[in-house]
Amino acid sequence: MSQAIASQHVVDPAESPLTPESWGKLGMWIFLAADAMSFGALLAGYGALRAGATDWPNPSQVLGISLTAFMTFLLICSSVTMVKGLSAIRHGNRAGMRNYLLLTMLGGAIFLGLQAYEWTHLIHGLGIGFTSNPFGNHLFGTTFFAITGFHGAHVTGGVIYLAIVVLNGMRGKYSADNFNGVELVGLYWHFVDLIWILVFTFVYLL
Amino acid sequence: MGVFYALTVLTALEIGVIYLPIGKLAIGIMLVGLALSKAILVAMYFMHLKFEKRTIGIIALTPLVLCTLLIFALLPDLTATPHHSAAAGAGEHQAEEH
Numbered sequence: 001m002s003q004a005i006a007s008q009h010v011v012d013p014a015e016s017p018l019t020p021e022s023w024g025k026l027g028m029w030i031f032l033a034a035d036a037m038s039f040g041a042l043l044a045g046y047g048a049l050r051a052g053a054t055d056w057p058n059p060s061q062v063l064g065i066s067l068t069a070f071m072t073f074l075l076i077c078s079s080v081t082m083v084k085g086l087s088a089i090r091h092g093n094r095a096g097m098r099n100y101l102l103l104t105m106l107g108g109a110i111f112l113g114l115q116a117y118e119w120t121h122l123i124h125g126l127g128i129g130f131t132s133n134p135f136g137n138h139l140f141g142t143t144f145f146a147i148t149g150f151h152g153a154h155v156t157g158g159v160i161y162l163a164i165v166v167l168n169g170m171r172g173k174y175s176a177d178n179f180n181g182v183e184l185v186g187l188y189w190h191f192v193d194l195i196w197i198l199v200f201t202f203v204y205l206l
Numbered sequence: 207m208g209v210f211y212a213l214t215v216l217t218a219l220e221i222g223v224i225y226l227p228i229g230k231l232a233i234g235i236m237l238v239g240l241a242l243s244k245a246i247l248v249a250m251y252f253m254h255l256k257f258e259k260r261t262i263g264i265i266a267l268t269p270l271v272l273c274t275l276l277i278f279a280l281l282p283d284l285t286a287t288p289h290h291s292a293a294a295g296a297g298e299h300q301a302e303e304h
Contacts, residue, residue, distance in 0.1 A: 018261050026262075033265050040273030047277050052284030060224050069221050076213045079252050190252040194245050201241035205224050206234055 022180045025187070032191045035154075039195050042150060043202055046143040057135035059204050062126070063144075064118060071114050072200050078107025079193045082186050092176035094169060101166045101182075104189060108159040115152050119145070144203060151192070151199055158192050161185050209251045216244045 019025040050056050085100030122128045122144075126135075133141040165185045168174070174182055220240045223233055250256040255263055 018259050029262050029265055033269050036266075036269035037272065040269050040276065044273050044276040044280060048280035048284045051281060065221065065224075069217065072217055073214065076210065076217070079248065080207060080210045083252055187253055190248055193252075194248045197244045197248065198241055201220060201237050205220060205237055 022183070024180055024184050028184045028187045032187065035191065036195070039147075039150065039198075042143075042147050043198065046147060046203070049139050049143060053137045053139065055136040057133070057137070057140050059140075059144075059206070062128070062135050062140075063204050064121070065204060067114060067118060068200060068204050071111050072196065074107050074111050074114075075193045075196050078104045078111070079190050081107065082189045086179065086182050086186050089169070089174050089179045089182050090176060094172070094174070097174065097182060098166055098169050101162055101169070101185075105159050105162045105166070108155050108162070108189075108192075112152060112155055112159070115148065115155075119148075147199055147203055151195055154192050154195070158185075158189050161188060209247055212247060213244055216240050216247075 016023045016026045019029075081100045081103040085097045085104060088094075088096030088100055122141075127133075128135065128141045128144070130142055130145050132138055162185055165181055168181065220237060223236050223240065226233060249266060255266060
């Protein structure tokens with residue numbers, strides 16, 4: 001039996017078939033695809049519920065569009081600082097990478113603060129809750145808080161993930177030859193930004 | 207950083223579109239188009255998808271296809287009016303009792 005196994009052609013385990021330079025990259029992309037399905041399920045459910053309801057409030061009138069537009073712009077800027085951070089470490093610039101990643105974390109943290117402020121205004125100021133809503137269909141609040149809350153949890157996780165990468169970077173883990181860890185956190189962060197772009201359009205604007 | 211400027215412009219356009227005096231469907235189509243453009247820009251350039259192997263692109267595209275199908279799969283459930291089935295159910299229940 002061992003002879004049969006020995007004669008089989010074994011794939012070299014060092015390289016992933018699609019992303020030869022990094023197993024982590026393939027893993028992260030697959031995870032992001034699965035995560036996209038989670039968000040997609042929430043958004044599809046939201047779309048179906050809204051399509052079937054007659055008393056759904058108009059989001060652009062109830063929600064704060066200008067604040068959310070700024071939040072969208074903020075996340076886009078944080079994605080840019082993330083790109084610059086990766087570029088810095090690819091050129092061996094450790095301090096640059098640390099600074100740009102700290103800026104990215106700052107963007108995420110401010111986004112979360114603004115999201116918390118918006119939620120407080122909606123819950124205490126306007127009385128829109130998870131199960132009740134004076135503007136119309138109760139599910140408006142349910143779907144809004146579920147989707148933005150799920151996204152906010154991802155941003156929080158992303159800020160923590162970035163902190164870990166920054167700490168590792170300060171211990172000298174990354175260099176021009178070893179930047180895979182930074183690339184991976186970048187993929188996750190851009191994904192969070194991308195999801196927000198879709199959430200902003202479907203929940204706030206449409 | 208052309209991608210950044212493009213994303214900023216597209217975001218501004220999205221805000222502007224909702225105030226246009228055209229029908230909801232037209233606004234909806236334009237918003238979805240703008241949002242998808244922004245998403246594609248982020249994926250292709252920030253996430254470097256343009257320079258990866260094509261199969262990674264397929265992995266990334268799959269959720270979009272599946273979720274669009276999901277929306278269409280859910281619509282019949284929620285856009286059907288419930289009063290017909292409720293009346294039929296009550297009628298059946300009455301018939302069974304007798």
